[in-house]
Amino acid sequence: MVLALGPLAGGITTVLGLGGGLMLVLVLQVIHGDPVVAMAIASPALMIGNAHRAWLFRRYLPLDAPTTRPWLIAVGIGAIIGGLGAVGLPPIVLKVGMALAAGVAVLRQFGWLTSVPRPRFVAIAGLVVGLASTTGGAGLLAAPLLLSLGYEGHRYLALLSVSALVMHGGRILSFGALGAITMDHLVLACGLAIGIAVGNTVGRSIRERLSATVLSRLQSVTMMVMVALALGGLR
Numbered sequence: 150m151v152l153a154l155g156p157l158a159g160g161i162t163t164v165l166g167l168g169g170g171l172m173l174v175l176v177l178q179v180i181h182g183d184p185v186v187a188m189a190i191a192s193p194a195l196m197i198g199n200a201h202r203a204w205l206f207r208r209y210l211p212l213d214a215p216t217t218r219p220w221l222i223a224v225g226i227g228a229i230i231g232g233l234g235a236v237g238l239p240p241i242v243l244k245v246g247m248a249l250a251a252g253v254a255v256l257r258q259f260g261w262l263t264s265v266p267r268p269r270f271v272a273i274a275g276l277v278v279g280l281a282s283t284t285g286g287a288g289l290l291a292a293p294l295l296l297s298l299g300y301e302g303h304r305y306l307a308l309l310s311v312s313a314l315v316m317h318g319g320r321i322l323s324f325g326a327l328g329a330i331t332m333d334h335l336v337l338a339c340g341l342a343i344g345i346a347v348g349n350t351v352g353r354s355i356r357e358r359l360s361a362t363v364l365s366r367l368q369s370v371t372m373m374v375m376v377a378l379a380l381g382g383l384r
Contacts, residue, residue, distance in 0.1 A: 150180070151337060155344015156351070159198050161371060163205075163352030165364060166306055167292045168371045170195050170313065173341070185235060188320065189330045193338035196317035198345030199310045205353055206307035216271045216298055217308065221315050223272040224291075227279020228316040232323025271298065282316040 154173055162169030173195065177187035203210065211217055271294075278291045291312055300308055324330045359367075 151340040152344060155194065155198075155341040155346075156348035157344075158195075158341070159202070159345035159348025160352040160355070161348075162198075163202060163306070163349045164356045164359070165368050165371060166309065168368070169345075169348070172371070172374070185324075185329055186334070188235070189324055189334045190337045190341070192317045192320045192324065193330070193335060194341035194345060196314055196321060197338075197342035198349060199313040199317065201346045202349045203307060203310040203314055205349060206303050206310065209303035209307040210311060211300060211304050211308055214298075214300075219272045220275045220308075221312060223275030224279040224312050225315045225319045227276040228282045228319030229279075229323050231280040231282055232320040233327065235320075235323075278312075279316055279319065282320055 154176060158169035158173040160169070161172060170191070174184075174187050174191045177190055178184050181187055181190075274294055278294070291309060295305055295308055295312075321330065356364075
């Protein structure tokens with residue numbers, strides 16, 4: 150399962166620009182029945198995976214943009230706060246949050262939800278996105294915001310990868326401080342991380358060969374699968 154999930158998660162995010170992390174968390178939640186355990190396993194793997202993806206697209210990282218640094222700082226702070234709160238929440242709260250995150254993904258994919266914060270509120274938006282990482286849906290909120298701020302193509306994917314790297318790092322700090330990450334979790338995370346790196350590399354090649362129409366259709370299918378996984382995890 151680990152050998153299959155890692156490449157799939159990495160490939161989905163690199164090809165489509167979002168969704169791989171949430172898919173991974175949702176599958177792990179269905180397997181283990183506990184969203185905190187799912188995030189404890191997924192976070193280290195996704196942090197390494199996003200670090201690898203950021204490295205692949207490093208020359209496109211928009212560090213000169215005025216909104217990049219306040220965005221990343223706010224995202225990190227939100228992730229730390231959200232991680233501290235997640236461990237103490239009843240599992241059903243996190244499961245419902247994951248289901249809602251998947252639902253938002255579908256609404257945005259089909260154009261039924263298009264509103265995004267204004268650029269001057271980027272720090273506040275980053276804080277909210279960091280907090281949303283508690284339910285695994287941060288990427289789904291970050292994607293339309295970054296696109297609305299003018300980040301496109303490889304620049305968008307580079308910044309999204311660094312944002313996810315910061316978010317997962319903040320969550321790991323919180324989970325580690327509260328003892329929610331064990332050695333068993335880290336062993337599984339290492340296996341997933343290797344697979345994610347493979348998926349990133351293959352996904353970059355695939356992304357460059359697909360048209361915008363095909364990418365949009367793949368995104369729609371992926372979002373519907375995540376909704377099904379999220380609803381299955383509510384049981």
